[in-house]
Amino acid sequence: MGRAPCCDKANVKKGPWSPEEDAKLKSYIEQNGTGGNWIALPQKIGLKRCGKSCRLRWLNYLRPNIKHGGFTEEEENIICSLYISIGSRWSIIAAQLPGRTDNDIKNYWNTRLKKKLMAKQRKEQAACRAAGLLEQEIKRESETFLVNQSLNQLPYWADQQQQPASMAMMMHSNNEADQLNRLLNMRFGGQQQFYDNSQFIHQFPSQDQLFVEGSSSNSSAVAMNFTQWLNTEYDLNNNGSGMNNFAADEVEVYLGNHHPNNQQSFENGNESYSGGGVGNSISTTSNSAGSNSWGDMSSLVNTPASSFEAYQNGMLQLAASVE
DNA sequence: AAAAATTACAACCGCATGGTA
DNA sequence: ATACCATGCGGTTGTAATTTT
Numbered sequence: 001m002g003r004a005p006c007c008d009k010a011n012v013k014k015g016p017w018s019p020e021e022d023a024k025l026k027s028y029i030e031q032n033g034t035g036g037n038w039i040a041l042p043q044k045i046g047l048k049r050c051g052k053s054c055r056l057r058w059l060n061y062l063r064p065n066i067k068h069g070g071f072t073e074e075e076e077n078i079i080c081s082l083y084i085s086i087g088s089r090w091s092i093i094a095a096q097l098p099g100r101t102d103n104d105i106k107n108y109w110n111t112r113l114k115k116k117l118m119a120k121q122r123k124e125q126a127a128c129r130a131a132g133l134l135e136q137e138i139k140r141e142s143e144t145f146l147v148n149q150s151l152n153q154l155p156y157w158a159d160q161q162q163q164p165a166s167m168a169m170m171m172h173s174n175n176e177a178d179q180l181n182r183l184l185n186m187r188f189g190g191q192q193q194f195y196d197n198s199q200f201i202h203q204f205p206s207q208d209q210l211f212v213e214g215s216s217s218n219s220s221a222v223a224m225n226f227t228q229w230l231n232t233e234y235d236l237n238n239n240g241s242g243m244n245n246f247a248a249d250e251v252e253v254y255l256g257n258h259h260p261n262n263q264q265s266f267e268n269g270n271e272s273y274s275g276g277g278v279g280n281s282i283s284t285t286s287n288s289a290g291s292n293s294w295g296d297m298s299s300l301v302n303t304p305a306s307s308f309e310a311y312q313n314g315m316l317q318l319a320a321s322v323e
Numbered sequence: 324a325a326a327a328a329t330t331a332c333a334a335c336c337g338c339a340t341g342g343t344a
Numbered sequence: 345a346t347a348c349c350a351t352g353c354g355g356t357t358g359t360a361a362t363t364t365t
Contacts, residue, residue: 006349016334016359016360017333036350037350038350038351051351052335052350055352057333057334060334061333068332069332088354089353089354090353091352091353102352103334104332106354106355107331107332110331111331112331
């Protein structure tokens with residue numbers, strides 16, 4: 001008893017597409033569209049292919065305005081920075097690069113960029129070591145973390161719940177934006193991305209530009225400014241209202257001036273938004289990076305860890321790895 | 324020159340998701 | 345509510361092309 005196949009595998013061709021098949025699919029879709037049904041399409045036009053295969057061929061190769069190869073340095077930078085912040089969510093990354101497909105980006109990353117980035121990281125670590133700065137940096141980061149924690153700038157449950165162990169982020173966390181990102185990670189336990197009308201913002205805004213709105217199934221939305229929110233304790237029994245409820249359905253951080261009469265409804269952080277007043281949202285989607293097959297790269301990604309101990313261990317391992 | 328190793332990338336597979344009946 | 349189905353997604357594989365030995 002396995003999963004039911006999506007098509008009759010015995011009567012379906014696999015492997016590379018012939019120019020004839022390409023032409024057939026292309027001309028049909030150009031004239032008639034996909035008809036909103038990929039599964040029925042191959043039979044309709046006499047192609048011995050699975051509907052999924054047709055869809056993939058069209059989206060990744062035949063569809064107009066597709067770019068192949070020749071990634072520019074700017075594109076590389078976008079891919080790297082997005083990978084570091086959101087992990088292997090190729091379709092989201094592809095959406096930021098017109099003409100590029102998720103498959104292409106994924107392949108490019110796997111075959112070249114990750115090596116390039118890791119080489120760069122090794123080089124930087126070597127440079128730090130040579131300058132005797134790494135241990136200093138780690139120590140300082142660790143202290144900053146502890147100081148913040150003792151000042152209750154982190155949620156009181158951070159120790160028992162989730163927090164990021166992003167070595168890349170921690171190591172370079174000497175500016176407000178990164179520290180803010182870290183705080184957000186701790187509150188959300190996942191990845192955050194700021195959008196401005198569907199476009200990624202690559203720079204984190206400062207704390208005073210933000211306000212927070214939260215709601216849960218048993219309460220209406222609550223909003224407060226970001227600093228207030230950082231000092232709010234969650235009710236772990238889920239009895240709190242809005243964002244005070246640990247199981248809040250939505251806790252969203254908005255960029256812009258909060259106006260109580262101008263609250264907009266955000267389904268989730270990924271939705272595009274247009275309108276005045278509040279401008280941007282932050283998504284609270286969970287992390288998917290770090291679960292891939294090459295564990296090394298997880299250190300480059302903002303991945304939540306289980307405890308402060310994990311953070312410390314990570315730091316120790318990092319220190320050991322560069323000895 | 325040929326075999327082996329590596330790289331590049333198209334395509335496949337199974338699971339997740341969201342819409343709908 | 346829920347069962348079903350098409351589509352979307354991301355990990356992985358297969359293989360042609362290229363490079364190294």
